[in-house]
Amino acid sequence: MGREASFGGEVSLEVEIEKSFPGFTLQVAFRAGNAPVGILGASGAGKSMTLRAIAGFEPHLRGRIVLDGRVLFDSAAGIHVPSRARKVGLVFQHYALFPHLTVLQNISFGLRRLEPAERARRVAEQMAALHLSGLENQYPGMLSGGQQQRVALARCLVPKPAALLLDEPFSALDTHLRSQLELQVHETLNAYSGVTLLVSHNLEEIYRLCGEIIVLDNGRVVASGPRDEIFRRPPNVVTARLTGCKNFSRARIINPNLVEALDWNCSLRCKEQMQSAIGHVGIRAHHICVTSMPPGVHDASRNEFPCWLVAATEGPFRVTAYLRMHSSTADSSDYHLQVEMPLERWTELQSHSLPWSVRLDPECLIVLPD
Amino acid sequence: MNMDLSPLWISLKTALSATAVTFVLGVLAAGWRSGRSSRLWELFDGLVLLPLVLPPTVVGFVLLSLFGRTGPLGQILWRAGTILVFSWSATVIAATVVAFPLMYLTARGAFEQIDPGLFDAARTLGATEWEILVGVAIPLAWPGILAGVALAFARAMGEFGATLMFAGNIPGRTETMPVAIYFAIAAGDTRQALLWSGIVLVISLGVLAAMDGWTRYQRRYLARGTRGVVRGGSVARG
Numbered sequence: 001m002g003r004e005a006s007f008g009g010e011v012s013l014e015v016e017i018e019k020s021f022p023g024f025t026l027q028v029a030f031r032a033g034n035a036p037v038g039i040l041g042a043s044g045a046g047k048s049m050t051l052r053a054i055a056g057f058e059p060h061l062r063g064r065i066v067l068d069g070r071v072l073f074d075s076a077a078g079i080h081v082p083s084r085a086r087k088v089g090l091v092f093q094h095y096a097l098f099p100h101l102t103v104l105q106n107i108s109f110g111l112r113r114l115e116p117a118e119r120a121r122r123v124a125e126q127m128a129a130l131h132l133s134g135l136e137n138q139y140p141g142m143l144s145g146g147q148q149q150r151v152a153l154a155r156c157l158v159p160k161p162a163a164l165l166l167d168e169p170f171s172a173l174d175t176h177l178r179s180q181l182e183l184q185v186h187e188t189l190n191a192y193s194g195v196t197l198l199v200s201h202n203l204e205e206i207y208r209l210c211g212e213i214i215v216l217d218n219g220r221v222v223a224s225g226p227r228d229e230i231f232r233r234p235p236n237v238v239t240a241r242l243t244g245c246k247n248f249s250r251a252r253i254i255n256p257n258l259v260e261a262l263d264w265n266c267s268l269r270c271k272e273q274m275q276s277a278i279g280h281v282g283i284r285a286h287h288i289c290v291t292s293m294p295p296g297v298h299d300a301s302r303n304e305f306p307c308w309l310v311a312a313t314e315g316p317f318r319v320t321a322y323l324r325m326h327s328s329t330a331d332s333s334d335y336h337l338q339v340e341m342p343l344e345r346w347t348e349l350q351s352h353s354l355p356w357s358v359r360l361d362p363e364c365l366i367v368l369p370d
Numbered sequence: 371m372n373m374d375l376s377p378l379w380i381s382l383k384t385a386l387s388a389t390a391v392t393f394v395l396g397v398l399a400a401g402w403r404s405g406r407s408s409r410l411w412e413l414f415d416g417l418v419l420l421p422l423v424l425p426p427t428v429v430g431f432v433l434l435s436l437f438g439r440t441g442p443l444g445q446i447l448w449r450a451g452t453i454l455v456f457s458w459s460a461t462v463i464a465a466t467v468v469a470f471p472l473m474y475l476t477a478r479g480a481f482e483q484i485d486p487g488l489f490d491a492a493r494t495l496g497a498t499e500w501e502i503l504v505g506v507a508i509p510l511a512w513p514g515i516l517a518g519v520a521l522a523f524a525r526a527m528g529e530f531g532a533t534l535m536f537a538g539n540i541p542g543r544t545e546t547m548p549v550a551i552y553f554a555i556a557a558g559d560t561r562q563a564l565l566w567s568g569i570v571l572v573i574s575l576g577v578l579a580a581m582d583g584w585t586r587y588q589r590r591y592l593a594r595g596t597r598g599v600v601r602g603g604s605v606a607r608g
Contacts, residue, residue: 159496
């Protein structure tokens, strides 16, 4: 702990690991630089396992992990640096603070080998940065969840790790604390010059905090790249779904800009070209435009279709409507589209009789090869 | 009344020594053991827990066979110039062997109650396994460890069968209170037996009271940080 981690522009983490056990194979390869990388995936996709492997907690691993030019793990060369020497900081979902130690003792834990004056200086600095000053002598059990997670973050950062791994750091907090803490983490990450990986199943968190995204599905990387790219043009159905897209239909190509949506019983014009003969089309719930246009005036060449309401769930500000195109149905699970709209729009729509009209904007249609 | 108090001192000395030995060995073994699983460790568990289920006479017989003049360990010791059998050390060994499983089991249970995420956190913060045992595991498992100490002390104090077989009944050297009670009864001296039983009862009650007091104190001590002690860290993938 005595040596400072050297941070330059060249800081990077290279991961190429594999682990298999009955029913699951993790096979992940990626590189991370200074920009925070978000790892998105459903539960069981291997997100936490990837972080634990980097921290040195996963046995029976194969592959190679290099952080800042230091080989942390190389199964072929028989290198396995123990967790305590990896300079990898891990922040847990449930904080993992030492309940028998005060806030000050918790944060100082990673600096035991430093001389007291230097230790006190660094701890005080980090506590101030995370607005924890004044809580020095409190025990973790006396703090709110948000405070506990800030203590955990301070404890993790104070030894200046070369990589910071955040494993669902906000998911144990309630909404209000969550956004507060997220802001502070955002600030902290901006000031931090090492590699950051953030695991979450919450796509908005990842979107706000990370410039780069890796999408994991069933142990494999199914998409990776700059955040905006991944959200705007997800390369496959899994990624589209994980980035929040709710509506999908199997699709067959008619010509490059016209596909037949098999599950929606219609042909759709798309701005993007379909690259394979079969695939999927998708559209985000808030991109669908519902109007009260009377029947008979729909223009199928503009992707306009009559639709009937199947079910709806009303939130305080937004409403999710479940719609069926072309015909009505009594079966509430037999819908085509899930549409999100503001409450005002919904109230307005309800004053009109069914069918309504739905428009699937060609610009907003996501074309996904299989 | 002129009563030889040596069984009381021998019993206390034996129980205290055996408790001290089981404390160190039991906590170390439990600390090393918790969080690991392998066939070899299961075998180890089976071996050290055996004295808990075996009749003490069998334990005594096994010890006698091991440490007796012709036994494998006894021969080594005899060459080194020591004879263990029927010595005070034998009372300590017998008490240690029967008390160890209680210490080991309670300590292990207490260690396994701790969120393994805390150990992982300590590792990423640069702590060695020894530092984690001393600085995290033992302080957090302390109430459980103390309960183990109390149980081990009580068991060591009450040890009779294995002690009689392995250490014999030499007044002033190996005669502990339980052994003294047995021989008092055998000799028809009910008054003596009653006296010793009363002393054992007082000591046992004292241990229970002390344990209760400690538990209360520990509960207050741990209430400061209860939210973190519960097993919370999910290690599942995903």
